[in-house]
Structures are given as structure tokens and as C-alpha cells.
Amino acid sequence: MSPVTAALLFPFAGAILLLAIPENRTDIVRRVAAIFTFFPLAIAVTLFFLYDHARGGYQWLQKIPWIPSIGVHFQVGLDGINMVLLLLHAICGFTGVLISYRIQERVKEYYIFYLLLIGGVSGVFVSLDLFFFYLFYEMAVIPMFPLIGIWGSGDKLYATMKLTLYLTAGAVLALVGLLLVYLISGIWSFDLIELQRYLSQNPIPAHIQTFLFPFLLVGFGVIAPMWPFHSWSPIGHAAAPSAVSMLHAGVLMKLGSYAILRIGIQLLPEGAYAWMPLVAGLCTMNIIYGGFVAMAQKDVKFIIGYSSSSHMGYVLLGLACLNPVSLNGAVMLMFAHGIMTSLAFATVGHIYDQTHTRVISEWGGLSKRVPFIASMFAIAALASSGLPGFGNFVAELLVFFGSWDVYRWPSLAAVFGIVITAFYMLRAVRTGFFGPMNPRWVHLEDAHTPFERLPYVILVAALVLVGCWPGPLLNMIGGSIETILDHLAPLRSVARL
Amino acid sequence: MMPSHFFYLLPEIWVGALALLILLLDLRWKGRGHTKLGLMAAIGLLPVLPLLCMQRQLDTLELLHGMYRIDSAALLFKGIFIITSLLVILMTREISKTPAAAQQAHGEFYLLILSATLGMMFVASAADFLMLFIALELITISFYVMTAYLKTDLRSLEAGIKYLILGSIASACFLYGVAFVYGSSGSIRFVEIRQFLQETPFSAGCLFGLFLILGGILFKTAGVPFQLWTPDVYEGAPTSVTAFLSVGSKSAGFLVALRVFHELFISSSADWAPVLVWVAGLTILYGNLGAIPQKNIKRLLGYSSIGHAGYLLIGLACPSSLGSTAMVFYLAGYLVTNLAVFLVVTVFSSHTGSDEIKNYAGLSKRSPLLAMVMFIALLSLAGVPPLAGFIGKFMLLLGALSQGHLTLAIIGAVAVVISLYYYLIVVKVMYVDRAEDSSPVPVSLPMRLALLFCLLGILGIGIWQEPFLSLSFAAVKGLF
Numbered sequence: 001m002s003p004v005t006a007a008l009l010f011p012f013a014g015a016i017l018l019l020a021i022p023e024n025r026t027d028i029v030r031r032v033a034a035i036f037t038f039f040p041l042a043i044a045v046t047l048f049f050l051y052d053h054a055r056g057g058y059q060w061l062q063k064i065p066w067i068p069s070i071g072v073h074f075q076v077g078l079d080g081i082n083m084v085l086l087l088l089h090a091i092c093g094f095t096g097v098l099i100s101y102r103i104q105e106r107v108k109e110y111y112i113f114y115l116l117l118i119g120g121v122s123g124v125f126v127s128l129d130l131f132f133f134y135l136f137y138e139m140a141v142i143p144m145f146p147l148i149g150i151w152g153s154g155d156k157l158y159a160t161m162k163l164t165l166y167l168t169a170g171a172v173l174a175l176v177g178l179l180l181v182y183l184i185s186g187i188w189s190f191d192l193i194e195l196q197r198y199l200s201q202n203p204i205p206a207h208i209q210t211f212l213f214p215f216l217l218v219g220f221g222v223i224a225p226m227w228p229f230h231s232w233s234p235i236g237h238a239a240a241p242s243a244v245s246m247l248h249a250g251v252l253m254k255l256g257s258y259a260i261l262r263i264g265i266q267l268l269p270e271g272a273y274a275w276m277p278l279v280a281g282l283c284t285m286n287i288i289y290g291g292f293v294a295m296a297q298k299d300v301k302f303i304i305g306y307s308s309s310s311h312m313g314y315v316l317l318g319l320a321c322l323n324p325v326s327l328n329g330a331v332m333l334m335f336a337h338g339i340m341t342s343l344a345f346a347t348v349g350h351i352y353d354q355t356h357t358r359v360i361s362e363w364g365g366l367s368k369r370v371p372f373i374a375s376m377f378a379i380a381a382l383a384s385s386g387l388p389g390f391g392n393f394v395a396e397l398l399v400f401f402g403s404w405d406v407y408r409w410p411s412l413a414a415v416f417g418i419v420i421t422a423f424y425m426l427r428a429v430r431t432g433f434f435g436p437m438n439p440r441w442v443h444l445e446d447a448h449t450p451f452e453r454l455p456y457v458i459l460v461a462a463l464v465l466v467g468c469w470p471g472p473l474l475n476m477i478g479g480s481i482e483t484i485l486d487h488l489a490p491l492r493s494v495a496r497l
Numbered sequence: 498m499m500p501s502h503f504f505y506l507l508p509e510i511w512v513g514a515l516a517l518l519i520l521l522l523d524l525r526w527k528g529r530g531h532t533k534l535g536l537m538a539a540i541g542l543l544p545v546l547p548l549l550c551m552q553r554q555l556d557t558l559e560l561l562h563g564m565y566r567i568d569s570a571a572l573l574f575k576g577i578f579i580i581t582s583l584l585v586i587l588m589t590r591e592i593s594k595t596p597a598a599a600q601q602a603h604g605e606f607y608l609l610i611l612s613a614t615l616g617m618m619f620v621a622s623a624a625d626f627l628m629l630f631i632a633l634e635l636i637t638i639s640f641y642v643m644t645a646y647l648k649t650d651l652r653s654l655e656a657g658i659k660y661l662i663l664g665s666i667a668s669a670c671f672l673y674g675v676a677f678v679y680g681s682s683g684s685i686r687f688v689e690i691r692q693f694l695q696e697t698p699f700s701a702g703c704l705f706g707l708f709l710i711l712g713g714i715l716f717k718t719a720g721v722p723f724q725l726w727t728p729d730v731y732e733g734a735p736t737s738v739t740a741f742l743s744v745g746s747k748s749a750g751f752l753v754a755l756r757v758f759h760e761l762f763i764s765s766s767a768d769w770a771p772v773l774v775w776v777a778g779l780t781i782l783y784g785n786l787g788a789i790p791q792k793n794i795k796r797l798l799g800y801s802s803i804g805h806a807g808y809l810l811i812g813l814a815c816p817s818s819l820g821s822t823a824m825v826f827y828l829a830g831y832l833v834t835n836l837a838v839f840l841v842v843t844v845f846s847s848h849t850g851s852d853e854i855k856n857y858a859g860l861s862k863r864s865p866l867l868a869m870v871m872f873i874a875l876l877s878l879a880g881v882p883p884l885a886g887f888i889g890k891f892m893l894l895l896g897a898l899s900q901g902h903l904t905l906a907i908i909g910a911v912a913v914v915i916s917l918y919y920y921l922i923v924v925k926v927m928y929v930d931r932a933e934d935s936s937p938v939p940v941s942l943p944m945r946l947a948l949l950f951c952l953l954g955i956l957g958i959g960i961w962q963e964p965f966l967s968l969s970f971a972a973v974k975g976l977f
Binding site: 066067068069070109131134135136138139142145146149150157161164165168169172173175176179180182183 | 861876881882883887891892894895898899903906907910911913914917918921924925928929962963966967970
């Protein structure tokens with residue numbers, strides 16, 4: 001069995017194992033969940049260093065014929081792009097389990113749904129077959145419903161229904177697009193590698209690609225979240241329990257941009273060329289509009305939620321440029337933003353569980369009581385505003401380098417977006433953690449024990465490591481981006497550059 | 498009759514004999530032994546399944562002077578009917594144990610279930626229109642009695658009357674259509690009609706007859722525009738009868754549709770396919786939109802079963818082996834999924850006496866097993882992977898797109914979202930809302946086994962699709 005399959009199966013095995021554990025043994029339940037998310041992390045880190053750059057391409061491939069009559073194979077494998085995202089997912093998943101120790105109600109059910117969510121998301125990242133890609137994609141959406149509906153806060157029922165329906169609507173639209181690509185290719189195979197090879201030699205006619213691309217763009221764009229389909233996301237982030245917000249903003253939103261890159265751009269390059277200018281325009285709306293809305297928020301989780309949808313605008317801008325520099329930047333930003341936003345949600349969750357309010361003006365001076373958490377939040381805020389030394393800075397810079405010549409005005413708007421981010425994030429740090437101490441919060445507890453601090457340490461370490469030493473990550477991404485662009489190369493000379 | 502013919506008729510003879518045995522024993526025990534009779538009927542049906550497996554063969558076999566035939570589609574559907582009726586018998590037994598129903602419960606109810614099952618088996622093997630019509634009437638008349646069975650319950654009586662009047666009209670419509678087909682082609686035998694149509698591509702009489710037959714089929718399967726009876730009858734009829742209607746009767750209807758459209762009239766598919774595309778789209782929308790405001794779980798399932806009929810009609814509207822394979826596969830998934838839901842509804846309502854969705858509050862605490870099965874089954878109905886309903890919808894959408902019906906595929910895809918909305922409301926009530934009465938809901942052993950069987954079916958068909966897919970493919974191969 002390929003180690004990738006193992007990493008995929010661990011969370012599901014954990015969920016099944018949890019079914020057998022009695023409900024009142026919460027200590028065992030938590031340990032099982034931690035172990036079954038730690039192994040995928042260990043595998044992801046190991047594979048990251050074992051990846052053979054000289055050989056490139058997909059490695060640790062495993063292919064099992066699943067439904068031969070319609071050409072479905074269970075196929076997994078990693079190249080530079082999904083390797084990075086799997087690593088991000090493994091980090092967020094494991095730290096999420098650690099953060100969840102504060103969940104006290106219906107613990108067993110919580111971890112079962114959580115592990116199913118993790119398994120579904122891993123499946124999307126490692127699958128190299130359109131059928132399984134879609135299968136895991138939809139599987140990742142559904143556990144969110146009970147996770148937010150039962151353990152969430154605020155207007156959770158509205159939020160969870162809106163989220164599920166939006167994401168499913170996007171998914172089924174994308175499914176229609178995937179089926180059309182499958183049928184038009186005419187080789188009766190859902191195997192992504194095979195389809196890619198076939199379509200690069202026998203491309204679908206340009207006008208049909210232009211017709212098909214919106215299905216994938218909008219379908220996967222909903223989860224990305226591309227403006228104007230983003231409205232489910234801040235509400236969902238705000239209502240979800242902390243660990244789910246982390247996964248949700250940190251990893252789930254990346255599924256959309258990953259799918260657009262992996263399937264949309266790779267299989268329908270000409271369609272991508274036709275539609276990407278529109279994406280550049282829409283992602284400007286993401287950045288600017290999302291930023292301004294974040295500015296107006298009073299609830300910290302809403303601030304981070306809108307800032308996430310604003311930052312995903314940079315990722316989409318990177319994808320829209322279709323050149324190596326900005327695509328590298330986009331993938332790296334997916335990683336950096338995932339870690340950063342997980343860190344932010346984790347800290348907010350820590351405080352909210354004690355204060356039961358997230359209205360930033362009601363906090364105030366918290367750094368005196370919770371210096372560790374406060375500094376973690378400040379780090380997240382600085383990383384989010386693009387301070388050098390953190391991964392986000394490198395990634396955003398790359399996106400801008402790539403986009404400057406292609407989309408001048410969207411790039412200018414995007415650079416201005418950083419100022420907006422800095423404004424609301426730093427203001428949140430100031431109002432929430434500095435200034436006069438609100439006497440209501442004198443009983444607030446910091447994260448004291450090493451166990452409580454561990455998830456934060458992992459996240460900050462990852463963030464700083466890729467910020468100061470982006471080489472390995474960029475090498476990893478760059479090799480695979482080149483392969484994608486090789487397919488586009490003949491087109492690019494015709495199209496624009 | 499040759500001994501080999503006797504062997505191939507054995508399942509039908511067995512079920513018929515079982516029904517008569519039940520009748521005699523019920524008379525002998527003066528209506529007091531109904532739980533025993535239920536168990537007998539259920540166990541008595543079991544040997545039919547291996548018998549059907551033993552009859553598997555490659556070629557179509559004609560019996561009784563060409564009136565009856567055994568092919569792989571017939572065998573597969575007989576298996577579906579037997580499993581359905583087995584589970585329905587178990588549900589009936591569960592309902593009749595409650596004090597309210599015990600006074601009205603009679604052993605003859607099992608007789609009716611078995612006679613309807615026998616009718617369905619005849620439908621599966623009928624090789625001419627006369628046999629087919631008689632078989633359909635056997636089903637329908639059994640159902641007339643069963644829907645109105647709760648004699649003191651006004652809703653049940655209303656359901657019975659509605660089903661009787663509309664059902665008679667539909668039967669008449671079907672028969673009238675058969676008359677037209679006979680008038681034009683000069684035969685009631687399927688083989689000869691098929692041959693006639695291949696030689697005469699366009700025959701106005703046959704087509705007119707076909708659409709009248711379609712009317713009768715749409716009534717059986719609850720498709721637009723003959724779907725109006727569904728929610729009322731589903732709500733009023735005893736729960737086990739509702740389950741039987743929504744799975745058994747519907748499968749029988751679709752089997753007839755498959756035989757008539759994909760076997761007999763395949764050569765004139767250009768004339769009827771566009772009509773079916775419209776009917777399928779409208780049925781999907783009607784069922785799924787109508788389900789949104791429902792407060793009663795049986796009404797909700799009534800509307801949702803209209804929606805599923807619409808999905809199945811997609812398969813019918815695609816005159817290719819992909820379309821009919823998808824339809825048969827979807828039916829198999831629908832069978833286990835919908836029966837799982839009805840098992841939960843049966844257990845819940847016979848314990849609490851209520852079918853209102855709001856009373857399901859806190860079911861996850863009152864009975865984690867029921868809540869989990871319901872959750873998974875509802876997701877499967879909505880078409881969430883990796884469950885049985887997903888792969889069925891996947892194949893149907895693939896079929897629709899392969900025939901170029903993009904709009905129909907998009908309607909089907911959007912309806913997934915709509916259906917997810919109303920199914921998730923039920924999930925929310927079960928998992929999030931707090932119960933007023935938090936006493937546990939006990940689940941008896943036969944019900945546990947039945948639930949487990951359905952759960953395994955949902956997951957099995959959803960995860961390891963290949964064997965079921967090749968089974969459905971083998972079943973429809975003989976049609977073309």
C-alpha cells in the first residue's frame with residue numbers, strides 16, 4: 001500500500017474505531033483522535049522530505065481499478081502541489097484535534113464527524129481520479145453540517161444550512177462540468193493523469209472549452225470562495241467551533257483553488273485563458289470588498305472570516321495570471337494563509353470559550369491576563385498583514401511579481417488590500433489585547449501547560465519556517481507548476497504573453 | 498408441463514402457496530396469531546432468494562406458450578420484490594404489536610402483501626400485454642385493500658378511496674393504450690410488437706397507445722402529471738403499506754416502463770424521448786419543491802418519492818444501455834435506502850404514535866442507532882457520497898449528459914441541493930433539537946437486523962459499486 005493511501009485511510013479508520021469506544025471514556029476518545037491525525041502528519045512530513053525532485057511528477061502512485069465499466073480507478077499520488085496542501089491539511093488537522101480538548105459535550109460524536117471531515121479533505125488532495133475527487137469533495141462538505149449545527153455558536157443553524165447548501169450547489173455544478181469533460185474526451189476514463197495526457201495531445205476545441213470552464217470555475221469557485229459566492233464563508237467560520245473554523249478557513253477553502261488549478265487549468269487550458277481576466281476582476285472584489293467588510297465587523301471571528309475571503313482573492317489572482325511566478329505564489333499562499341488563519345482562529349477560540357463574547361470592543365487589555373495567547377494573535381495579525389519573515393509575505397510578493405505585467409489594475413488594488421488588512425488586523429490587536437484592561441476578564445486563563453501550547457507552537461513554527469526559508473517549499477511547488485505550464489506553453493505564445 | 502418449466506415457475510408457486518397457507522392458518526387461528534403469521538410469512542419468503550439465484554442463465558427462456566419468460570431482468574427484479582416484501586412484512590409485524598393496532602390486525606394482511614408480491618413477480622416475467630395487465634391488477638387490487646386497512650382511521654379510508662378511484666382510471670388508461678397498440682400491430686406479444694415496430698418505424702396508433710400506457714405507468718410510479726395522489730395516500734396508509742407503495746409498487750412500475758419503452762418501443766425512441774425528458778424534469782422539480790414545507794415525515798417522504806421517480810425517469814428518457822443500467826442501479830440503491838428510512842419511521846411511530854417531524858427531536862439521544870441509520874439513509878436519498886444514492890444519481894446524470902440533455906442534468910443536479918435542504922432539516926431536528934420526552938426508543942431484534950441489512954446495503958452499494966453495477970448491466974442487456 002502506498003503511504004499516501006495510508007495517510008488517507010488513517011482518519012477513516014479512527015472514525016470507525018471511535019464507534020466502538022464507549023461514550024463516557026472521553027480520555028480514550030481524545031487520544032484515539034490525536035493518534036489517528038498524528039500519523040498522517042508524520043507521513044506527510046516524511047514524504048515531503050523524501051520527494052524525489054529529480055524525477056518530479058506524481059510519486060507514490062497507487063492505482064486500483066474500481067468501476068472498470070465506466071473507467072473509475074482509485075488512484076492516489078502526490079506531486080509538489082498536493083504534497084504542500086496535504087502537509088498543510090495534516091498540520092491543521094492535528095492541531096485542530098489538540099485545540100478541541102475544550103469540547104466537553106457529546107465528545108465522541110464530535111471526533112467522529114471531525115475525523116470524517118479530515119478524511120474527506122485528505123481524499124480530495126490526494127485523489128488523482130475525477131470520480132474519487134468528487135466523492136471525497138462532497139464527503140468533506142457533509143460532516144460540516146452536524147459539526148457546526150451541534151457544537152457551533154451564534155446563529156449556527158442558519159450558518160450551517162447556508163454553508164452546506166452553497167457548497168453542495170457548487171459541487172453539483174462542478175460535477176456536471178466534470179462529467180461533460182469525461183464524455184467529450186471520449187476515452188471513458190476518469191483517471192486524471194490519463195485524461196490529462198490524452199487532452200494535451202487531443203485538446204477539446206477552444207469554443208467547447210470556453211463553454212465548459214465556467215462549470216468548474218463557478219462550481220469550485222464557491223468554496224474558494226470567489227466573490228460573489230463568498231457569503232456563506234464568514235458566517236460559517238463565525239458559527240463553527242474553533243477547530244472546525246481552523247480546518248474550514250485553513251484547508252477547506254483551498255480545495256476550491258486547488259481544484260481550479262488541478263482540474264480547470266490543467267484539463268481546459270484554453271477555457272482558462274478565456275475566463276481568467278474575469279477571475280482577475282472578481283478577485284479584486286474579493287480583496288477590496290472583503291477587506292472593507294472586515295473593517296466594519298465587530299465580532300473577531302467575522303473579522304478573520306472576511307479577511308480569509310479577502311486573502312483568498314490573492315490566491316485567485318495568482319491563479320488568474322497563469323504564469324509560473326504567480327502560480328508558485330498562489331500555491332504557497334494557500335499554505336501560508338492556511339496556517340496563519342488557523343492560528344488566528346485557535347487563539348480566538350481560546351478566549352471565546354472563557355469570555356463567551358467575541359465582540360472585540362468588549363475585550364480590551366487581554367494581553368495582561370493571557371500574554372501567550374495575545375502574542376500568538378499578534379503574530380497571526382502581523383503575518384496576515386504581510387510582514388516579512390512570515391510565509392504570507394513571500395507568497396504575496398510572488399503573486400504580485402507575477403500579476404504586475406498581466407493585470408496591472410487588479411494588482412494595484414491587491415497591493416492596496418494589504419493596507420486594508422493591516423488596518424483592521426492591527427486595530428483588532430490594539431482594541432482586544434492592549435489598552436485598559438476590562439475588569440470582567442480578570443479570571444481569564446492563559447495557555448499554561450506545554451500541551452496547551454503545543455498546537456500554537458507547531459503553527460507558528462510552520463509559519464516562520466516557510467517565511468524565512470521558503471526554498472524547499474518553493475522548489476517543491478515550482479517543479480510541478482512547470483509541468484502544468486508545459487501543457488500551456490504552446491497556447492501561451494498564441495494567447496497573450 | 499415439462500419439469501424444467503416447473504422449476505422456473507417454482508418461486509411464483511412457492512409464494513402463492515405461502516399466501517394460501519397464511520389464509521388457511523388465519524382462519525384456523527381465528528385472527529389471533531398474527532405475529533406468528535408475520536414471522537412465518539417472512540421466513541417463508543427466504544428460500545425464494547436462493548431459488549432465484551439458481552435460475553440465473555444467459556438466455557431468455559419462454560414458458561407457457563410465450564406468455565411468460567425468465568430473463569436476467571426478471572430475476573433481478575424478482576429478487577428486489579422479495580427483499581422488499583420481506584422487510585415490509587417485518588414492518589407490519591412491528592406495527593401490529595402496538596396496542597392500538599392489535600385489535601385491527603389480522604393475518605390476512607400478510608396475505609395481501611404476498612399477493613401483491615406475487616403480482617410483482619408476474620409483472621417481472623410477463624411476456625405479453627394481457628399477462629402484464631392481469632399482473633398489474635393483482636398488485637393494484639391488493640393495494641386498494643391495504644391502503645384502507647385501518648378501518649377506524651379516516652385518513653386511511655380517504656387514502657384508500659383516493660387510491661381506488663385514481664388507480665382504476667389509470668388501469669383503464671393503460672388498458673385503452675394496450676388496445677391501441679394491439680389494434681395497430683395486431684399482436685399482444687412483446688416479441689411480435691417489437692418486430693412490427695422495427696419494420697414500421699412510425700405508427701400513429703402504436704404511439705398514441707404508448708402515451709396512454711405511459712399515463713398508467715406514471716400513475717404507478719408517481720410521476721407528473723399523475724402524482725397528485727401520492728402525498729395523501731402516503732400519509733394516510735399504514736406505514737408499512739406506504740413503504741411497500743414507495744419501493745415495491747414503484748419498482749414494478751419502472752420495470753414495466755423499462756420493458757415497454759426500452760424493449761418494445763426502442764426503435765421509435767426519437768418520438769417519445771423528448772416527452773420523457775420533460776416529464777422527468779417536471780417530476781423532479783415538483784417532488785423536491787413540494788417536499789420543502791412538509792411537517793409530517795410520511796408526507797415528506799411522499800413528495801421525496803415523487804422526486805426520486807423523476808430521477809428514475811431520467812434513466813427512462815435515455816434510450817441507451819447506460820440509461821437503463823443507471824435506472825436499475827438507482828432502483829437497487831433506492832430500495833435499501835428508502836426501506837431504511839421507513840423502518841426508522843415504523844419503529845418510531847409504533848413507539849410514540851407520531852409521524853410529525855418535530856417529534857423526532859433528540860432522537861440521537863433517545864436511540865443513537867435509529868438516528869444514525871436515518872441520518873445515513875437521508876443523506877443517501879439526497880445523493881451524498883459514498884452512499885448508494887450518490888452513485889445512482891451519478892450514473893443517471895452521466896446517462897442524461899451522454900444523450901445531450903444538459904438542462905435535464907442541471908435540473909437533476911440542482912434538485913440534489915433542494916433535497917439536501919429538507920432532508921437536513923430532519924437531521925437537524927434529530928441531532929440538534931432537544932427532546933420533550935427523552936425516554937429511550939427500544940428497537941426489537943428483527944428491526945435491528947432489518948436496519949443493519951439496509952445500512953450494509955447503503956454502504957455496500959455506495960462504496961463497492963462494481964458488482965451491483967455489473968448486475969444491473971447484465972439485467973438490462975437482454976432488453977436491447
